[in-house]
Amino acid sequence: MSEFIKTISVLAIPTFIFGVLGYGYFKRINVYEAFIEGAKEGLATTWSVLPYLVAMFVAIGIFRSSGAMDVVIKILTPITNFFGIPAEIIPLVLIRPMSGSASTGMLAELFKTYGPDSFVGRVASTMMGSTETIFYTLSIYFGAVGIKRIRYTMWAALIAEIAGLIASVIICRIVFGI
Amino acid sequence: MVNSVWIVLILAGLLMGLINGELEAVTQSAIDSAKYAVELCLGLIGIYALWLGLMKVAEESGLVKAISKRMSGIMKFLFPEVPRRHPAMGAMTMNIIANMLGLGNAATPLGIKAMHELQSLNRNKDTATHAMCMFLIINASSVQLIPTTVVALRSVAGSKNPTEIIGTALMATSISTLAGIIAAKILARR
Numbered sequence: 001m002s003e004f005i006k007t008i009s010v011l012a013i014p015t016f017i018f019g020v021l022g023y024g025y026f027k028r029i030n031v032y033e034a035f036i037e038g039a040k041e042g043l044a045t046t047w048s049v050l051p052y053l054v055a056m057f058v059a060i061g062i063f064r065s066s067g068a069m070d071v072v073i074k075i076l077t078p079i080t081n082f083f084g085i086p087a088e089i090i091p092l093v094l095i096r097p098m099s100g101s102a103s104t105g106m107l108a109e110l111f112k113t114y115g116p117d118s119f120v121g122r123v124a125s126t127m128m129g130s131t132e133t134i135f136y137t138l139s140i141y142f143g144a145v146g147i148k149r150i151r152y153t154m155w156a157a158l159i160a161e162i163a164g165l166i167a168s169v170i171i172c173r174i175v176f177g178i
Numbered sequence: 179m180v181n182s183v184w185i186v187l188i189l190a191g192l193l194m195g196l197i198n199g200e201l202e203a204v205t206q207s208a209i210d211s212a213k214y215a216v217e218l219c220l221g222l223i224g225i226y227a228l229w230l231g232l233m234k235v236a237e238e239s240g241l242v243k244a245i246s247k248r249m250s251g252i253m254k255f256l257f258p259e260v261p262r263r264h265p266a267m268g269a270m271t272m273n274i275i276a277n278m279l280g281l282g283n284a285a286t287p288l289g290i291k292a293m294h295e296l297q298s299l300n301r302n303k304d305t306a307t308h309a310m311c312m313f314l315i316i317n318a319s320s321v322q323l324i325p326t327t328v329v330a331l332r333s334v335a336g337s338k339n340p341t342e343i344i345g346t347a348l349m350a351t352s353i354s355t356l357a358g359i360i361a362a363k364i365l366a367r368r
Contacts, residue, residue: 024238031235034238057215058212058215061208068194109211116331127350132319138314142293156311157318159361160354163354164319175345
């Protein structure tokens, strides 16, 4: 199982590149031109994330260096230990449903503090890829058509997020150990 | 909501720094953090350019449409009350595929179109239908095949193997989406 998951990790990007470019070539579009066209947007996209990263980094940097983060982690540890979740990723778990850019900033900050190859870093990476920004998605889509009673949507979406979090921890334990 | 989280982090941090006598460290950290954000962005530009380049090729070649055609069985299970040939089906399928491929920019307009089509089938205009709930739950739990941003951030942060989490993320995202679908099916029966 663990080997299978590792193989997926190795093969995913090469397969994706081969599939996308191969299909484009097969469909006779100018693959190179299209690639360049898209790549130009890379600069603008990165630039647009910068303010969010600065805002989040500074806020968490202050919170962490003051010792406040240690207090929060100490309080949460007994609870998170019960579920086997590293307490360090709880701030990320809380902000994930609220804002994509803010959680990106928080993830990068976790990498900086604990390292991307630590257990915390791996669980955070895995969890981050497993859910979306729930509140944002719901508000734009329901807002677009004027729906006011969203019934059970929020609950089911939150159940999905929690399932993703627990699954991330268990899968990382199996695949990476510890 | 982010607004309150952000301000709490900063104010609580500053107060705690004052109590702990760590204000110098706090100031230093604020400045360093801002600087690091820019360094990180510089590292991200290249990887983003690579991905957005690939995404453009996927978009222009009609890859999304090609995959959508093979999805009708699953879609019928997920959205039993939407007629098979209704335009809502097409828009929802393409939105889900675009999300899976990480084509966020292409996915949003398709998703909004899908919501308008679903609304045309809705008798009670301010209340969500089961189909709408299911569609948004799938969207919110996201079935992204390759978490590109995470891989990019890992590589900039100096990971020895930035892509090692693709497999684990794929498993986790499948489980979270499945949990969302099951929850939605159960809650819809009440």
